[in-house]
Amino acid sequence: xxxxxxxxxxxxxxxxxxxxxxxxxxxxxxxxxxxxxxxxxxxxxxxxxxxxxxxxxxxxxxxxxxxxxxxxxxxxxxxxxxxxxxxxxxxxxxxxxxxxxxxxxxxxxxxxxxxxxxxxxxxxxxxxxxxxxxxxxxxxxxxxxxxxxxxxxxxxxxxxxxxxxxxxxxxxxxxxxxxxxxxxxxxxxxxxxxxxxxxxxxxxxxxxxxxxxxxxxxxxxxxxxxxxxxxxxxxxxxxxxxxxxxxxx
Amino acid sequence: xxxxxxxxxxxxxxxxxxxxxxxxxxxxxxxxxxxxxxxxxxxxxxxxxxxxxxxxxxxxxxxxxxxxxxxxxxxxxxxxxxxxxxxxxxxxxxxxxxxxxxxxxxxxxxxxxxxxxxxxxxxxxxxxxxxxxxxxxxxxxxxxxxxxxxxxxxxxxxxxxxxxxxxxxxxxxxxxxxxxxxxxxxxxxxxxxxxxxxxxxxxxxxxxxxxxxxxxxxxxxxxxxxxxxxxxxxxxxxxxxxxxxxxxx
Numbered sequence: 001x002x003x004x005x006x007x008x009x010x011x012x013x014x015x016x017x018x019x020x021x022x023x024x025x026x027x028x029x030x031x032x033x034x035x036x037x038x039x040x041x042x043x044x045x046x047x048x049x050x051x052x053x054x055x056x057x058x059x060x061x062x063x064x065x066x067x068x069x070x071x072x073x074x075x076x077x078x079x080x081x082x083x084x085x086x087x088x089x090x091x092x093x094x095x096x097x098x099x100x101x102x103x104x105x106x107x108x109x110x111x112x113x114x115x116x117x118x119x120x121x122x123x124x125x126x127x128x129x130x131x132x133x134x135x136x137x138x139x140x141x142x143x144x145x146x147x148x149x150x151x152x153x154x155x156x157x158x159x160x161x162x163x164x165x166x167x168x169x170x171x172x173x174x175x176x177x178x179x180x181x182x183x184x185x186x187x188x189x190x191x192x193x194x195x196x197x198x199x200x201x202x203x204x205x206x207x208x209x210x211x212x213x214x215x216x217x218x219x220x221x222x223x224x225x226x227x228x229x230x231x232x233x234x235x236x237x238x239x240x241x242x243x244x245x246x247x248x249x
Numbered sequence: 250x251x252x253x254x255x256x257x258x259x260x261x262x263x264x265x266x267x268x269x270x271x272x273x274x275x276x277x278x279x280x281x282x283x284x285x286x287x288x289x290x291x292x293x294x295x296x297x298x299x300x301x302x303x304x305x306x307x308x309x310x311x312x313x314x315x316x317x318x319x320x321x322x323x324x325x326x327x328x329x330x331x332x333x334x335x336x337x338x339x340x341x342x343x344x345x346x347x348x349x350x351x352x353x354x355x356x357x358x359x360x361x362x363x364x365x366x367x368x369x370x371x372x373x374x375x376x377x378x379x380x381x382x383x384x385x386x387x388x389x390x391x392x393x394x395x396x397x398x399x400x401x402x403x404x405x406x407x408x409x410x411x412x413x414x415x416x417x418x419x420x421x422x423x424x425x426x427x428x429x430x431x432x433x434x435x436x437x438x439x440x441x442x443x444x445x446x447x448x449x450x451x452x453x454x455x456x457x458x459x460x461x462x463x464x465x466x467x468x469x470x471x472x473x474x475x476x477x478x479x480x481x482x483x484x485x486x487x488x489x490x491x492x493x494x495x496x497x498x
Contacts, residue, residue: 009371009372009373010372011372011373011375057372057373077368077369078368081368081369081370086370086372086375086380087370087372087375088372089369089370089371089372090369091369119326119327119330120326120330120338120339120340121330121335121336121338122258122338123258123259123260123306123335123336123337123338124258124260124306124377126260126335126336128373131335
């Protein structure tokens, strides 16, 4: 079996997210699998590192798939980019060890949340950022972000429904930068629950607006109650930025 | 009379261009005039520096309007940004001398043409650039651009219909830069005919692809024939970047 790794960018605006759901074709996974299956002449299933939500973008989503066919990476990349819609782009194809699994072997993931923080809207970034008109208090946000770092049960910051799977994740680091009217929040961790990045970004926004006291974050985490956090940040501001692998790169 | 100057950004993607045409509301000028007239309680007509085509964007369009009402620039900006759609933004309002006229007093205009020059599409910039897959020859384009500089009759590079108005314009300078997969062409001149920036950009693209010899540009200009140039570059790559005024700033 040959194992191929894809590096993918997409504008999630018109999709129901990454994960293929039954017969619906309106997902990123579904679109890519359809074109790959045409190319290979067999049904191809791809494994994505992260199941991004509806409307969420990716700068560096990683996926892999296995096939008996031995095609050049150039051929695969050209065929995919030719037949995929323009809002999905395969920026790299690599042949990898047969053991490589895009989800199981991911060691760290970084999400980027972009906020446009001026009074007027940004005509070109309105679909790629969240617009907050009131000036955000960056120092308060940076201080609050520190409370998320570490290993915690993130039940309070997720809409995940399963009660069986572990809700414990580790956040390695945060960066909050301000440049040219944007406030960019980067979160690096070993994994993210359903909606977790957006609940964390929204809570930091509420802290930046003075609507929530950053000092209360440890208590909110400990409560494991979904209704204690700040707002859910809008999907169009969120990007899966990159995935790190230790052993297979 | 009070005279106000507006600095405007817009995503031209869903509009029929700047200029209001009869009753159609689907123009940038029409949208702004509608909101301004509501605010002022009288019919307001705005004068734009440039009549950008359908689908063309602006980073720094300038317009002015006169009124008997004396409102603060902050009030005007807030009201406009509140009621205008998100793809039109008023980034500045200034009170200016009663003589100021956004079109007559413009001394130089700069247009930016953005080309995404990689094999795969750019998911986030597909509506804000033209995608050329084949690698462009930048040196050939830079050399060819030099032939446009100076004062010429640009009949061959325009779809303007009037035979009465002068087709002579002066191009002051060109910049062609390559960065992170983009090729950006900037053209600064004293004025641009209908479609002129797009015909020039398209001709340079054809030179960059090796489909047209840059040396033939002086002959094409002299021919005054519309059918001698290269392609018409797509509207979504073009931005009115800024307007310079000498006496009123």
